[in-house]
Structures are given as structure tokens and as C-alpha cells.
Amino acid sequence: MLFNSLTYFIFLTIVFLLYWYPLRKNRIGQNVLLLVASYVFYGWWDWRFLSLMFVSSLLDFWTGIRIHDATSDKTRKYFLWLSLAGNLGMLGFFKYYNFFIDSFVIFSQKLGFTAHIPTLQIILPVGISFYTFQTMSYSIDIYRRQMAPTRDPVAFFAFVSFFPQLVAGPIERASALLPQFERDRSFDLVKAKDGLRQILYGLVKKIVIADTLGQMVDGVLNTQSFADVPGPQLWLIMIFFTIQLYCDFSGYSDIAIGSARLFGFQLMRNFAFPFFSRNMVEFWQRWHISLTSWFRDYVFQPLGGRTKTLLTRNILITYGLSGLWHGASWNYVTWGFLHGLYFIPLIFLRNRGRYKHIVAHDRILPPLGDFFQMLLTFSLCVFSLILFRTPNMQEAMQYISSLPHHWTIPLVLKILHTYWYGCVLVAGLLLFEWVQRRFEHPFELTQYSRRYRWVFYFVAMILLLYLGSYETNQQYIYFQF
Numbered sequence: 001m002l003f004n005s006l007t008y009f010i011f012l013t014i015v016f017l018l019y020w021y022p023l024r025k026n027r028i029g030q031n032v033l034l035l036v037a038s039y040v041f042y043g044w045w046d047w048r049f050l051s052l053m054f055v056s057s058l059l060d061f062w063t064g065i066r067i068h069d070a071t072s073d074k075t076r077k078y079f080l081w082l083s084l085a086g087n088l089g090m091l092g093f094f095k096y097y098n099f100f101i102d103s104f105v106i107f108s109q110k111l112g113f114t115a116h117i118p119t120l121q122i123i124l125p126v127g128i129s130f131y132t133f134q135t136m137s138y139s140i141d142i143y144r145r146q147m148a149p150t151r152d153p154v155a156f157f158a159f160v161s162f163f164p165q166l167v168a169g170p171i172e173r174a175s176a177l178l179p180q181f182e183r184d185r186s187f188d189l190v191k192a193k194d195g196l197r198q199i200l201y202g203l204v205k206k207i208v209i210a211d212t213l214g215q216m217v218d219g220v221l222n223t224q225s226f227a228d229v230p231g232p233q234l235w236l237i238m239i240f241f242t243i244q245l246y247c248d249f250s251g252y253s254d255i256a257i258g259s260a261r262l263f264g265f266q267l268m269r270n271f272a273f274p275f276f277s278r279n280m281v282e283f284w285q286r287w288h289i290s291l292t293s294w295f296r297d298y299v300f301q302p303l304g305g306r307t308k309t310l311l312t313r314n315i316l317i318t319y320g321l322s323g324l325w326h327g328a329s330w331n332y333v334t335w336g337f338l339h340g341l342y343f344i345p346l347i348f349l350r351n352r353g354r355y356k357h358i359v360a361h362d363r364i365l366p367p368l369g370d371f372f373q374m375l376l377t378f379s380l381c382v383f384s385l386i387l388f389r390t391p392n393m394q395e396a397m398q399y400i401s402s403l404p405h406h407w408t409i410p411l412v413l414k415i416l417h418t419y420w421y422g423c424v425l426v427a428g429l430l431l432f433e434w435v436q437r438r439f440e441h442p443f444e445l446t447q448y449s450r451r452y453r454w455v456f457y458f459v460a461m462i463l464l465l466y467l468g469s470y471e472t473n474q475q476y477i478y479f480q481f
Contacts, residue, residue, distance in 0.1 A: 011040075018033055034263070052125055057161070137171075137294065164259040208425070216419060241385060245385065268289065319336040320340065
């Protein structure tokens with residue numbers, strides 16, 4: 001069931017009405033409804049994989065209690081490793097089995113050996129990378145004595161499967177989301193309205209911008225050899241893909257956060273205007289925040305964190321694993337390492353490149369220095385996504401080697417004219433988000449009167465009705481992760 005489908009909004013309306021009318025004063029009943037609705041939502045894609053989510057939930061519910069109740073560190077550690085092995089085992093088999101087998105075969109051939117290990121036709125369960133990380137953090141936090149386990153199985157199973165953020169995040173911490181299932185909730189009209197605004201903006205980003213740009217990107221990258229495409233066109237297409245990826249994923253997060261707010265839940269912010277970042281440290285503080293903070297707390301810090309002699313190693317390992325999390329391909333691993341390498345020059349800066357406030361917080365335009373820093377950071381991000389978008393390392397290298405070709409002013413102007421619509425979409429998005437960058441999400445619109453807010457809503461609806469890309473019911477890019 002896709003967020004950008006009529007089916008989802010019929011489903012959301014039915015669950016909302018049942019949740020707030022017959023069950024409005026029954027917290028247990030509301031949790032049961034959310035649990036059932038979440039399993040229906042996930043099973044809509046393929047009911048067979050409901051068993052994986054159920055096993056993962058059951059495993060961590062049980063091991064969480066056993067870790068907490070254990071009387072010795074050895075027993076506590078045993079149940080923690082049982083939880084990690086179970087979750088990572090399922091994730092490793094369904095997502096990485098063929099990748100590791102193929103990599104081993106290629107490596108053995110380079111050493112002069114011939115290995116015949118069969119690969120399997122394995123379907124990757126949607127969302128497994130997200131809910132697996134969510135349940136693992138629950139067990140780890142209990143082991144660290146940062147939280148106590150819940151004894152309410154309905155609340156825990158509903159927390160793991162909560163349908164707004166089940167398939168593509170945000171990856172919630174149990175300490176933040178689980179208590180919301182364990183306390184009574186009342187309808188808040190102000191929060192519900194804000195949730196609807198965020199849903200509307202998420203739909204515009206997905207249907208109007210991401211899907212439209214995606215057609216332009218696919219029209220070049222899926223049908224032509226990179227060697228036959230001029231360098232300016234390749235660079236522009238990768239800019240389009242960068243914006244497509246952002247609007248696709250942050251649009252999903254907007255709809256997820258807005259949907260959760262309708263039921264009285266607050267999910268964490270997952271994007272905070274990342275393209276206005278002044279270096280890559282700030283970028284990763286603003287892009288896919290839930291994943292970045294997960295790797296910081298459960299990989300980077302256990303490796304030693306900011307230990308001076310091991311800082312570079314810890315950063316490279318963390319970002320390499322982050323790349324592997326995104327997909328079973330050496331392209332993703334290399335993409336992750338590249339972002340780790342982006343960090344190394346910043347290590348030697350005194351402030352490590354940290355910025356506490358959004359750029360030009362009290363100004364209309366950024367200082368010239370900040371502008372060029374944002375431009376450089378954006379360019380580095382665009383370049384890295386060549387590895388993210390191309391299917392293998394060979395094609396990625398071909399793409400990169402073609403970038404310097406055929407840079408002439410007439411050709412650049414011709415390409416900009418050909419893709420004028422995509423350029424307008426990108427410029428419009430960046431301009432609107434720049435104006436709204438001080439707010440939690442761009443459609444918060446609290447600085448405007450009610451009359452002007454309705455102008456924004458009307459324009460958004462017009463964009464969806466007349467400019468939305470509805471040729472195919474396009475899935476979200478991060479569903480494959």
C-alpha cells in the first residue's frame with residue numbers, strides 16, 4: 001500500500017474514524033486497532049513476510065525482558081547477542097546473501113580458485129532494514145540500562161509495526177515512541193491540522209516533483225549509454241536525481257510524520273533542509289537524521305567515537321556500513337566510504353565543521369562565504385550520488401569519465417532549454433524551502449494569516465491535480481532498502 005495512492009487515504013480515513021470515535025477512550029483498543037491496521041498495511045504488499053516482522057517483534061520483546069531480569073552480566077550479554085544474531089541473521093539472509101556469495105566467488109576467482117556456490121531467488125521484504133534496526137536498538141538500550149522493557153506485548157508489537165513509519169522510517173527509538181503507546185492519547189485538533197499540512201506537502205514533493213524528475217532521469221540513464229550523453233546533461237540529470245531522491249524520501253517522511261500526528265503520535269524529524277548545509281558534517285545532521293543518529297549511537301560510539309588516534313578509522317567504518325545498509329552492492333559501500341572521506345578534511349578544523357543554527361538565520365540572503373560553502377557541499381553530494389544511482393562500479397566510472405565532455409556555452413543553453421521544466425521545479429522547491437527554512441517543516445506556515453495559508457493549500461492542490469505525475473503509481477525509492 002503506497003502513500004501516494006487513493007487506497008492509502010481510504011485506509012487512513014477508516015482507521016482514523018475507528019480510532020477516535022468508538023475507541024477514543026480505550027487506549028488498549030486503540031493499540032489493538034493500530035496493530036491490526038499495521039499488519040494489514042504491511043500484508044497488502046505481501047502477507048507472507050508478516051511472519052518475519054512477527055518473529056523479530058517476538059524475539060526482541062522476549063529478549064528485552066530477559067536482559068532486564070538477568071542477574072549476571074554474562075546472561076545479559078547472552079540474550080543481547082541472541083537478539084542481534086536473530087535480527088541481523090534475517091536481514092543478512094534476505095538482503096545480503098546473494099551479494100556476499102557473488103563477492104566471494106569473484107574474489108576466489110582472482111586468487112585462482114573456482115567456487116560454485118548457488119545463489120537464490122530471494123525477494124527483499126519491504127522495510128526490513130528499518131524495523132530491524134528499530135527493534136535492535138530496543139534490546140541494546142535495555143542492555144545499556146538506558147530504558148526498562150515493556151511488559152505490554154500489544155504496545156510493543158504496535159510500536160514495531162506502526163504503519164506510518166514501518167516501511168521507510170523514520171527509524172524510531174523505543175525510548176521515544178514506545179511510551180506513547182503506553183499512555184492515553186486525546187485528539188488534538190491543532191496537531192491534526194499540522195499533520196494534514198505536512199501530508200499535503202509530502203504529496204507535492206513526491207507526486208509533483210520527485211516522480212516528474214524521475215521520468216527525466218530514467219529517460220536518460222535507463223535508455224542511453226553514458227558515453228553518448230554530453231557532460232552538461234549528465235551533470236544536470238544527476239542534480240535532478242539528487243532532488244528526486246530528496247523529495248521522494250523526505251516526502252515519505254512528511255506523510256509518515258503527518259499521519260502519525262493524526263493519531264496523537266510524534267515521530268522524530270528526519271530531514272531539516274539538508275541542501276542548505278555548509279559542509280558534509282552539517283549535511284548528515286540534516287539528512288536522514290534517524291539513520292545518521294542510529295549509526296552514531298550504535299556503531300560510531302562503540303567503535304571509540306571521537307578517539308583522536310582512531311577517529312578517521314571510526315568514521316570510515318561507520319559510513320562504509322551505512323552505505324552497505326542502503327543496498328547490497330559495492331556501489332553503495334563505495335558511496336558510504338566517499339562520504340567518510342569527505343569528513344577527513346573537517347577533522348582538522350577546530351570546530352569540526354559543526355553549525356548549531358540554520359544558515360543565515362536572521363538574514364534574507366546568506367553571506368557570500370556561506371553561499372559558496374553550500375554550493376560546494378551540494379556539488380559533493382551530487383557527485384557522490386553517481387555511485388548511488390548507477391547499477392555497478394563499471395557504469396559509475398563510465399559516468400564520471402563522461403562528465404568533462406562537450407562543455408560549450410551553446411550546448412549548455414540548449415540542455416537547459418530542453419529541461420526547463422525540471423529546472424523550474426528544482427528552483428521552485430529550493431526557493432520555497434529557503435524562505436521556510438526556520439520552521440519544523442516548510443508547510444508549517446504559521447507566519448501567515450489564515451487567508452494566506454489557504455492560498456498555499458489551494459496552490460498545492462492545483463499542483464497535485466494538474467502537474468502531478470500519475471502515469472504510473474511509482475513506488476518510493478527507499479522501499480528497495
